[in-house]
Amino acid sequence: MQIDVILTPSELSDINLSGRWVAVIDVLRATTTMVAALDAGCRDIIPCPSVEEATRLAETLGRENVTLCGEREGNKINGFDLGNSPLEFTEPVVKNKTLLMSTTNGTSVISRAKPATVLSIAGFSNAGAVAEFLASGGSDILLICSGKLGRFSLEDMLCAGLLAGLVWEGNPEAILSDGARMAVSLYKKEGKSLLKAFKQSQHGEYLISLGYLEDLKYASQLDISKTVPVFKDGRIVKS
Amino acid sequence: MQIDVILTPSELSDINLSGRWVAVIDVLRATTTMVAALDAGCRDIIPCPSVEEATRLAETLGRENVTLCGEREGNKINGFDLGNSPLEFTEPVVKNKTLLMSTTNGTSVISRAKPATVLSIAGFSNAGAVAEFLASGGSDILLICSGKLGRFSLEDMLCAGLLAGLVWEGNPEAILSDGARMAVSLYKKEGKSLLKAFKQSQHGEYLISLGYLEDLKYASQLDISKTVPVFKDGRIVKS
Numbered sequence: 163m164q165i166d167v168i169l170t171p172s173e174l175s176d177i178n179l180s181g182r183w184v185a186v187i188d189v190l191r192a193t194t195t196m197v198a199a200l201d202a203g204c205r206d207i208i209p210c211p212s213v214e215e216a217t218r219l220a221e222t223l224g225r226e227n228v229t230l231c232g233e234r235e236g237n238k239i240n241g242f243d244l245g246n247s248p249l250e251f252t253e254p255v256v257k258n259k260t261l262l263m264s265t266t267n268g269t270s271v272i273s274r275a276k277p278a279t280v281l282s283i284a285g286f287s288n289a290g291a292v293a294e295f296l297a298s299g300g301s302d303i304l305l306i307c308s309g310k311l312g313r314f315s316l317e318d319m320l321c322a323g324l325l326a327g328l329v330w331e332g333n334p335e336a337i338l339s340d341g342a343r344m345a346v347s348l349y350k351k352e353g354k355s356l357l358k359a360f361k362q363s364q365h366g367e368y369l370i371s372l373g374y375l376e377d378l379k380y381a382s383q384l385d386i387s388k389t390v391p392v393f394k395d396g397r398i399v400k401s
Numbered sequence: 402m403q404i405d406v407i408l409t410p411s412e413l414s415d416i417n418l419s420g421r422w423v424a425v426i427d428v429l430r431a432t433t434t435m436v437a438a439l440d441a442g443c444r445d446i447i448p449c450p451s452v453e454e455a456t457r458l459a460e461t462l463g464r465e466n467v468t469l470c471g472e473r474e475g476n477k478i479n480g481f482d483l484g485n486s487p488l489e490f491t492e493p494v495v496k497n498k499t500l501l502m503s504t505t506n507g508t509s510v511i512s513r514a515k516p517a518t519v520l521s522i523a524g525f526s527n528a529g530a531v532a533e534f535l536a537s538g539g540s541d542i543l544l545i546c547s548g549k550l551g552r553f554s555l556e557d558m559l560c561a562g563l564l565a566g567l568v569w570e571g572n573p574e575a576i577l578s579d580g581a582r583m584a585v586s587l588y589k590k591e592g593k594s595l596l597k598a599f600k601q602s603q604h605g606e607y608l609i610s611l612g613y614l615e616d617l618k619y620a621s622q623l624d625i626s627k628t629v630p631v632f633k634d635g636r637i638v639k640s
Contacts, residue, residue, distance in 0.1 A: 169553050172411030176551035312415035314408050316579040340555040340603050347590055348583055364579050 163333055164302040167322045167341035170309045171271045183299040184278035185292050185325060187285065188308035189317040190365050191246050191374075192268025193391075194285035194381040196398060198248035200389050203257035204229075206397040209269035213239055216264040229256060232264035236372045239264070247377050248287075260397075267308040272393060275306055283391035283398060286321055286356065290385040293328035295401060303329060305342070316363040317381075320356065323349025356382040402572055403541040406561045406580035409548045410510045422538040423517035424531050424564060426524065427547035428556040429604050430485050430613075431507025432630075433524035433620040435637060437487035439628050442496035443468075445636040448508035452478055455503040468495060471503035475611045478503070486616050487526075499636075506547040511632060514545055522630035522637060525560055525595065529624040532567035534640060542568060544581070555602040556620070559595065562588025595621040 168174060187193055196207055210216035213234070220228050231244035231251075238245035244255070246265050263269055275281055280299060284292040296303050305325055307318035323345035330336055330346065338346065352359045360366040360378045369377060390401040407413060426432055435446055449455035452473070459467050470483035470490075477484035483494070485504050502508055514520055519538060523531040535542050544564055546557035562584035569575055569585065577585065591598045599605040599617045608616060629640040 169408045170412050172414065173409050173552060175411065313412060313578075314580045314583070316583060319579075319583065339552075340558075341553045343601070344553070344555060344558065344583075344587055347587060351586055351590060362582070 163300065163336040164339065165326050165329055165336050165342045166302070166304045166339040167326060167345045168304065168306045169319065169341050170307065170312060170314050171274065172312055174274055174306065177304070179275060179278040179304065181301060182278055182304045183280040183296050183301045184275055184304045184306060185282045185284040185296060186268065186272050186275055186306045186308060187318045187321045188265070188268030188271065189285050189321050189381050190360065190369060191248060191377055191381060192265040192308065193283045194287055195246055195248040195251060196283050196391050197285055197288045197387050197389050199251040199256055199261055200391055200400050201387050202251050202253045204251070204259050204261050206399045207261045207263050208397050209272045210262055210264040211270045211273040213264050216262045219262055223260070227260065229259045229261045231261055232269065234266060236369060236374070247374060248380050249376060267310055271306060271308045276393065278304070281393040282401065284321065284325060286324070286382060286384050288385070288387040288389050289321060289324050290328065291388045291390050293325050295390045296325070297329045297332050310365045315365050317360050317365065319345050320349050320353055320359060323347070324353060402539065402575040403578065404565050404568055404575050404581045405541070405543045405578040406565060406584045407543065407545045408558065408580050409546065409551060409553050410513065411551055413513055413545065416543070418514060418517040418543070420540060421517050421543045422519040422535050422540045423514055423543045423545060424521045424523040424535060425507065425511050425514055425545045425547060426557045426560045427504070427507030427510065428524050428560050428620050429554070429599065429608060430487060430616055430620060431504040431547070432522045433526055434485055434487040434490060435522050435630050436524055436527045436626050436628050438490040438495055438500055439630055439639050440626050441490050441492045443490070443498050443500050445638045446500045446502050447636050448511045449501055449503040450509045450512040452503050455501045458501055462499070466499065468498045468500045470500055471508065473505060475608060475613070486613060487619050488615060506549055510545060510547040515632065517543070520632040521640065523560065523564060525563070525621060525623050527624070527626040527628050528560060528563050529567065530627045530629050532564050534629045535564070536568045536571050549604045554604050556599050556604065558584050559588050559592060559598060562586070563592060
């Protein structure tokens, strides 16, 4: 078993995803929000790489049958029902709904990672469950940090370090890539105070400036969910 | 002043280099070798992104007037004079020569970084000198890790962490990007035993398997040179 970490989505173009069990990480906030949405009882989530694709799909499926959600520059998209804050995705709002979701980083990375043999979704909120799920496959594991606009994001790397460390603990014979080794090392050093690390990160600072401090607090909670979202037949559902 | 680190060359496509003072890092081995070559008295180094370009340029300049050097898959290129080991670049071999150099990672990254306002070359061997040079500009600083075949390399990140930390020490008001913060953190944790870290890295392991352990030892030496190579008018020369 190899445990590999992709630090920025641009590395994806050099990698063969077939045969790998993959987790996409976008802690602030897409993957944290997806876990929250599934826990609030939504039926499924269709990740859409662009706003246009989400809008077109909403017309095809019937606007009344879907909930359009996502963000651009951190804020709700014009004409959409919800933004990208995990706190918006409560049971009264999303139960039994199909969500069409388009975010700047997370959903486009998920779309690019479709060739993976197994494609799951991870944040701190469900890290323990995802680590157990990935380890159960016995295959090579790839953790993809979504980052921000093609650049590296600290919070995603910390989550990758937690996941890689958990899988490695149970599989000490696994081979760690340079990226995985660095992520594990980073999490050991900075993982004790996640919220502090988020607040100092570039993306965290930006979200706070938009008024989303509560989202940072939510996303820094460890293992509040046992849900492992997986991508199947074009939709994200509970595994 | 901002201090930013590019973890993999693929991030380069999302970045405006104009106005920045840049250092390209390819510890194993291109940038370490360039410093060694300039210290051994070579006249200049012309980085060539491809073998074909190096060969064509050798014909144009006159094969007898240049030294062709570089590697593919770690070994000397067929028909070239030298490989990419810093130990080959001694005074009797390269003094007053123009080197045409093509390596898998380092020289192609240098070619892509040409739009930078100032473009310098760094390894551990000249880290202190480069940090001083970069800080003297007072501009935004970008450290580019060359990596290996588009993927992240631990040894380049460690060198970026050393450089970022040195500049930051003298400029505590500087803003660190997430990548720079992580690099500084990583160097603090693993910088005490560079050779050990190199040996455990993916690229280091590969080079050892080819018989280049001595190159790892050479590249792990700190501040053995005061040379700051810079890219000017298509050539790398001492600043």
